[in-house]
Amino acid sequence: MQDEHDNRTMGRREFMKCMAWAGTGTLLLMKGGVLHARTLGTEAGAEAKDATFSFAQVSDSHIGFHLAPNPDPAATFRAALAQVDALPVRPDFVLHTGDLTHLSRPDQFATVQGLMQESRAGKGKVLYVPGEHDVIGDNGAEFFRRFGERQHDGGWYSFDHRGVHFVGLINVLNLKAGGLGYLGAEQLAWLKKDLAPLSAETPVLVFAHMPMWSLYPEWGWGTDDSAEAMSYLRRFGSVSVLNGHIHQIQQKVEGNITFHTARSTAYPQPAPGAGPAPGPLKSVTPDKLRSYLGVRSVRHVQGKDALAVTEEAMA
Amino acid sequence: MSGRLVLAACLLLAVEGSALAAHAAVDATATPNRIEIHNFMFMPKTLTVPVGAKVTWINRDEEPHTVVSAGGQFAPSKALDTGDRYVTTFGKPGTYTYYCTVHPFMTGTVIVK
Numbered sequence: 001m002q003d004e005h006d007n008r009t010m011g012r013r014e015f016m017k018c019m020a021w022a023g024t025g026t027l028l029l030m031k032g033g034v035l036h037a038r039t040l041g042t043e044a045g046a047e048a049k050d051a052t053f054s055f056a057q058v059s060d061s062h063i064g065f066h067l068a069p070n071p072d073p074a075a076t077f078r079a080a081l082a083q084v085d086a087l088p089v090r091p092d093f094v095l096h097t098g099d100l101t102h103l104s105r106p107d108q109f110a111t112v113q114g115l116m117q118e119s120r121a122g123k124g125k126v127l128y129v130p131g132e133h134d135v136i137g138d139n140g141a142e143f144f145r146r147f148g149e150r151q152h153d154g155g156w157y158s159f160d161h162r163g164v165h166f167v168g169l170i171n172v173l174n175l176k177a178g179g180l181g182y183l184g185a186e187q188l189a190w191l192k193k194d195l196a197p198l199s200a201e202t203p204v205l206v207f208a209h210m211p212m213w214s215l216y217p218e219w220g221w222g223t224d225d226s227a228e229a230m231s232y233l234r235r236f237g238s239v240s241v242l243n244g245h246i247h248q249i250q251q252k253v254e255g256n257i258t259f260h261t262a263r264s265t266a267y268p269q270p271a272p273g274a275g276p277a278p279g280p281l282k283s284v285t286p287d288k289l290r291s292y293l294g295v296r297s298v299r300h301v302q303g304k305d306a307l308a309v310t311e312e313a314m315a
Numbered sequence: 316m317s318g319r320l321v322l323a324a325c326l327l328l329a330v331e332g333s334a335l336a337a338h339a340a341v342d343a344t345a346t347p348n349r350i351e352i353h354n355f356m357f358m359p360k361t362l363t364v365p366v367g368a369k370v371t372w373i374n375r376d377e378e379p380h381t382v383v384s385a386g387g388q389f390a391p392s393k394a395l396d397t398g399d400r401y402v403t404t405f406g407k408p409g410t411y412t413y414y415c416t417v418h419p420f421m422t423g424t425v426i427v428k
Binding site: 065067068102103104132133136137175176177178179180217218219220276277278279280282 | 354355356376377378379381385391393394396397412413414416417418419420422
């Protein structure tokens with residue numbers, strides 16, 4: 001389905017051809033309590049016209065990575081942001097779901113900031129949560145200094161945007177030996193309190209770097225205490241959970257909760273269990289790389305309690 | 316497969332204090348005092364060294380890894396990029412469990428005696 005949408009328009013195809021090593025995207029549509037994922041293209045653009053608002057998701061830019069299959073993730077991140085800028089309807093904000101950098105180095109964070117300033121969308125409102133690659137050695141001090149929302153010491157935050165309640169969670173700190181992603185008791189207590197005053201009809205969108213369900217624990221693809229978070233979210237009619245981390249699109253529906261993982265703008269990783277380890281898919285050739293990378297758009301239609309999710313590959 | 320089972324069995328034995336069997340089996344498979352990080356695994360997963368030994372970790376993956384003591388028993392490494400090494404000296408006998416804080420499912424043990 002994604003390929004079908006990817007190849008639909010000449011204009012887009014030509015645009016993509018100009019972007020060597022480009023990544024790609026996702027459009028998220030919320031309808032009737034279920035989040036639908038679409039590849040970005042003309043149809044997604046047409047659907048966006050009846051939306052009250054939309055936003056774009058980029059993830060796993062891994063600035064500082066320099067090996068196969070992508071020696072220049074800055075170029076593909078730039079291309080991904082250009083793709084957001086080219087959306088037919090301007091998104092209200094951009095969401096980066098972590099692993100901005102590869103090694104948490106100040107120069108790598110500075111590169112991310114510089115690339116954001118080159119983009120119209122990137123110069124606007126951008127919300128971030130850190131990935132485990134952004135908190136190495138300093139528990140995220142540099143990340144939070146540059147990109148943190150500063151609502152709480154722990155770095156998590158929430159806000160309301162045109163009727164949708166957004167929650168940014170941190171699940172990459174204080175990880176335990178042998179464990180997965182981790183939210184911790186303090187953050188869970190905050191989440192419970194944050195959600196308490198909301199009516200069950202409020203659409204809720206939660207985002208965090210690591211998958212919030214047991215996607216593939218053998219490779220660390222999950223969050224140890226996500227079930228507790230989900231117990232607070234289950235009463236809502238429409239909950240969407242956006243994650244990065246695994247550099248590919250995976251989805252799961254659990255009652256009214258829909259989980260989506262995003263593509264990376266840097267390099268793909270293997271499908272769960274396909275291969276010995278979750279490292280970069282080195283075998284991807286330069287001409288095929290773009291089809292593995294992407295951007296996601298999410299739009300909300302007033303009067304409907306669902307968000308629409310559309311994926312856009314870079315090629 | 317059987318090698319991994321032997322290692323796991325050795326680890327159990329070592330933890331229980333029956334170190335004799337562990338010593339023989341681990342030394343047969345390990346390069347002395349050197350742990351390779353490859354495919355998101357510490358190889359060997361359990362390394363036995365004498366007191367005062369220097370242990371070197373080398374990252375052979377494209378992904379960065381760290382070497383961090385689960386109980387804070389030795390100084391943590393910085394992020395190890397591809398080809399980076401981390402060296403630490405073990406001055407006291409004991410069982411040192413460590414993990415990669417970037418990928419916490421990666422764990423390993425150094426037994427010093």
